[in-house]
Amino acid sequence: xxxxxxxxxxxxxxxxxxxxxxxxxxxxxxxxxxxxxxxxxxxxxxxxxxxxxxxxxxxxxxxxxxxxxxxxxxxxxxxxxxxxxxxxxxxxxxxxxxxxxxxxxxxxxxxxxxxxxxxxxxxxxxxxxxxxxxxxxxxxxxxxxxxxxxxxxxxxxxxxxxxxxxxxxxxxxxxxxxxxxxxxxxxxxxxxxxxxxxxxxxxxxxxxxxxxxxxxxxxxxxxxxxxxxxxxxxxxxxxxxxxxxxxxxxxxxxxxxxxxxx
Amino acid sequence: xxxxxxxxxxxxxxxxxxxxxxxxxxxxxxxxxxxxxxxxxxxxxxxxxxxxxxxxxxxxxxxxxxxxxxxxxxxxxxxxxxxxxxxxxxxxxxxxxxxxxxxxxxxxxxxxxxxxxxxxxxxxxxxxxxxxxxxxxxxxxxxxxxxxxxxxxxxxxxxxxxxxxxxxxxxxxxxxxxxxxxxxxxxxxxxxxxxxxxxxxxxxxxxxxxxxxxxxxxxxxxxxxxxxxxxxxxxxxxxxxxxxxxxxxxxxxxxxxxxxxxxxxxxxxxxxxxxxxxxxxxxxxxxxxxxxxxxxxxxxxxxxxxxxxxxxxxxxxxxxxxxxxxxxxxxxxxxxxxxxxxxxxxxxxxxxxxxx
Numbered sequence: 185x186x187x188x189x190x191x192x193x194x195x196x197x198x199x200x201x202x203x204x205x206x207x208x209x210x211x212x213x214x215x216x217x218x219x220x221x222x223x224x225x226x227x228x229x230x231x232x233x234x235x236x237x238x239x240x241x242x243x244x245x246x247x248x249x250x251x252x253x254x255x256x257x258x259x260x261x262x263x264x265x266x267x268x269x270x271x272x273x274x275x276x277x278x279x280x281x282x283x284x285x286x287x288x289x290x291x292x293x294x295x296x297x298x299x300x301x302x303x304x305x306x307x308x309x310x311x312x313x314x315x316x317x318x319x320x321x322x323x324x325x326x327x328x329x330x331x332x333x334x335x336x337x338x339x340x341x342x343x344x345x346x347x348x349x350x351x352x353x354x355x356x357x358x359x360x361x362x363x364x365x366x367x368x369x370x371x372x373x374x375x376x377x378x379x380x381x382x383x384x385x386x387x388x389x390x391x392x393x394x395x396x397x398x399x400x401x402x403x404x405x406x407x408x409x410x411x412x413x414x415x416x417x418x419x420x421x422x423x424x425x426x427x428x429x430x431x432x433x434x435x436x437x438x439x440x441x442x443x444x445x446x
Numbered sequence: 447x448x449x450x451x452x453x454x455x456x457x458x459x460x461x462x463x464x465x466x467x468x469x470x471x472x473x474x475x476x477x478x479x480x481x482x483x484x485x486x487x488x489x490x491x492x493x494x495x496x497x498x499x500x501x502x503x504x505x506x507x508x509x510x511x512x513x514x515x516x517x518x519x520x521x522x523x524x525x526x527x528x529x530x531x532x533x534x535x536x537x538x539x540x541x542x543x544x545x546x547x548x549x550x551x552x553x554x555x556x557x558x559x560x561x562x563x564x565x566x567x568x569x570x571x572x573x574x575x576x577x578x579x580x581x582x583x584x585x586x587x588x589x590x591x592x593x594x595x596x597x598x599x600x601x602x603x604x605x606x607x608x609x610x611x612x613x614x615x616x617x618x619x620x621x622x623x624x625x626x627x628x629x630x631x632x633x634x635x636x637x638x639x640x641x642x643x644x645x646x647x648x649x650x651x652x653x654x655x656x657x658x659x660x661x662x663x664x665x666x667x668x669x670x671x672x673x674x675x676x677x678x679x680x681x682x683x684x685x686x687x688x689x690x691x692x693x694x695x696x697x698x699x700x701x702x703x704x705x706x707x708x709x710x711x712x713x714x715x716x717x718x719x720x721x722x723x724x725x726x727x728x729x730x731x732x733x734x735x736x737x738x739x740x741x742x743x744x745x746x747x748x749x750x751x752x753x754x755x756x757x758x759x760x761x762x763x764x765x766x767x768x769x770x771x772x773x774x775x776x777x778x779x780x781x782x783x784x785x786x787x788x789x790x791x792x793x794x795x796x797x798x799x800x801x802x
Contacts, residue, residue: 278577279568279571280571280572280575280577283568283572309580309599309600311564311568312567312571312578312580313568314568315536315565315572316569316571316572319572319573324536324537324651325536327561327564327565340656343561344561344715345561345562346561346669347667347669348658348659348661350534350655350657350658350659351656351657352654353654354652354653354654355652363715365715406577406578406611406614407578407579407609407611408609408611408612409607409608409609410595411608412600412605412607412608413606413608414605415599415605415606415740415743419765419766419767419768420768421767421770422768422769422770423759423764423770424769424770424771424772425773426772426773426777427773428777430781430784432771432778433771433778433785434785436769436785437785437786437789440769443751443768446697446786
C-alpha cells in the first residue's frame with residue numbers, strides 16, 4: 185500500500201507581515217512550521233504504516249527550495265520518501281494551479297492507494313487544494329475526516345459535518361483531508377532523523393512534472409487578487425472599566441435587559 | 447488521465463454566453479436548510495445589479511415545500527432529482543453540478559461555506575477550470591467591469607483580500623453561513639421550477655454513504671444557540687475556562703472558544719469559532735478573555751449583541767463589542783455570574799407570584 189501525504193510550510197505565527205505595495209506575504213525563511221493539520225495527516229499515515237506490513241509513505245511539498253526541510257521533517261517522523269515541487273514558474277499559483285501541480289507530483293510518486301492531507305493550511309485557509317488534486321487525479325476526495333478505518337479494498341471514513349458525523353466507505357484509490365480530531369500529532373524518531381539525513385529528496389519543476397508552465401503560477405490561475413486591505417471594524421462601544429465595585433456589571437445587566445438579551 | 451486533459455483545455459471561449467446567477471441550495475432529509483435562503487438573499491442582490499435571473503440549484507430526491515425558494519426571492523429552481531442525491535456524496539454531487547453548469551452556463555455560482563459547499567465547489571471548479579474563492583464575507587458587482595468582486599479574510603484573517611476571476615466562467619465563491627439574512631417571506635412570489643433528470647451514469651461513484659450520526663456531545667449546539675459564551679487564552683488554564691462553561695450553563699448558552707483555547711485543550715474542536723472553526727450569529731455573544739484576532743472575529747462579528755471582557759483596553763474585540771468591560775475576567779465574570787443568578791431568582795419569584 186502506498187500512501188501520499190502533502191506537507192506545506194506555513195508561517196509559524198499569526199502576526200504575518202504584508203508588503204503594503206503588492207499585498208504579498210513577506211515570508212521569512214526562519215519562522216516557518218509544517219502546517220499543523222498536515223502533521224495530523226502525516227501522523228495518520230505513519231499510524232497506518234505501523235499497523236500493517238506493506239505500507240510506503242511518500243511526503244510531497246510544493247514551495248521554495250527551502251521547503252525541502254519540511255520533507256526531511258516528514259521523513260524524521262516516519263515517511264519513507266520525499267518529493268519537492270519547486271520552481272519560479274509556480275509563483276502566484278492559486279488553488280487550481282497548485283492542485284494541478286500536486287496531482288502531477290502524485291503521478292511521479294507512482295501508483296498511490298491513499299492520499300492523506302490536512303483539511304486546510306493556516307495561511308491561505310481555503311481548504312480547496314486537496315479536493316482539487318482529487319479531481320485532477322480522477323479519484324474521490326473526502327473532506328473533514330476525523331477517523332480512517334483502513335480495509336483491504338476500501339477505507340471507511342468518518343466526516344465531521346454540521347450537527348453530526350457521516351460515515352462513508354470508498355474503494356481505493358481515494359484522497360482524504362483530515363481535521364485535528366483525527367489524532368495527536370506524532371514526534372520525530374531517532375531512526376527517522378538518521379534516515380532523513382541520507383534519503384535524497386527528489387525535486388521537480390514544471391517541465392520535470394510534464395506540465396506546461398502556462399498551467400501553473402499566475403498564468404494558470406483563474407483568480408486574481410485585486411486589492412488587499414486591513415479589515416475595518418466598528419460598533420458604537422459602551423466602555424466601562426472594572427473598578428472593584430459591582431457598578432460596571434450592574435450597568436451591563438441593565439444594558440442586556442434593555443436589549444432583551446436575558 | 448482524461449480529467450486532467452479536459453481541465454487543461456485552453457478556454458478562449460466567449461465569456462458573454464455565460465448569463466445569470468445561480469446559488470447552490472442545501473437540503474437534509476428533504477428539508478431545505480436555512481442557508482439556502484441566505485444564499486438566495488445574496489444572489490438576489492447580485493442578479494439585480496446585473497439585471498439577470500436568479501436560479502437556485504437543488505440536489506436531492508424529494509424536497510418538501512420547494513416553493514419556499516421562490517417565496518424567498520429566487521426566479522428559477524434547477525432541481526436535479528435522483529435517489530442517489532438524497533445524501534451528500536462528493537462525486538455524484540460534483541457530476542450533477544458540472545453537468546448543470548455546462549447546460550445552463552451561469553455567469554456566477556455561489557455556494558455556502560458549509561462542509562458540503564466547501565467540498566463540492568472545489569471539485570466543480572477544478573473540473574470546469576473555473577476560479578473559486580473560499581469563505582467570502584462580501585460579494586459585490588464591480589460597476590465598471592460587471593465582474594464579481596469576492597472579498598475574503600486571508601493570512602489568518604489579518605488582512606482582507608478582494609479577488610476577481612477575469613477570464614474564466616462561471617465566477618464561483620463560497621460564503622460563510624449566517625453572514626447574511628434571508629429576505630422576508632413573500633408568499634405571492636412565484637417562479638419557474640425546472641426538474642432535471644440525468645442518466646444513472648452521472649451518479650456512479652466508488653463512494654458509499656453508510657450513515658449519519660447526530661452529535662450528542664454538545665448539550666447546546668453552538669450553531670443553533672441564541673446565546674454563546676466564548677473564552678480565549680485570557681482564561682489562563684483549563685480550570686479558568688470552566689468559568690466560561692459555568693456562565694454558559696447559567697444562561698442556557700452554547701460554549702464557544704478561540705483556536706488558542708482549543709489548541710491548549712481547554713475544550714474541543716466543535717466549539718471553535720472563527721475562520722478555521724464555526725461561524726455563528728447568535729442574539730448575544732459574550733467574549734471572555736479573548737483579544738479578538740480577525741480570524742476569530744470572522745466567525746462571530748455578525749452577532750446581534752456583543753459583550754466583551756478583557757483586561758487589555760486596546761483589545762481588538764472591543765471594536766466589535768456593543769458593551770465592553772476593561773478588566774480582569776477573574777474579577778468581572780464572577781460578578782456577572784452573581785448578577786445573572788440574582789436576575790433569574792427575581793424573575794422566578796415574579797412568575798411564582800403571578801401563578802399563585
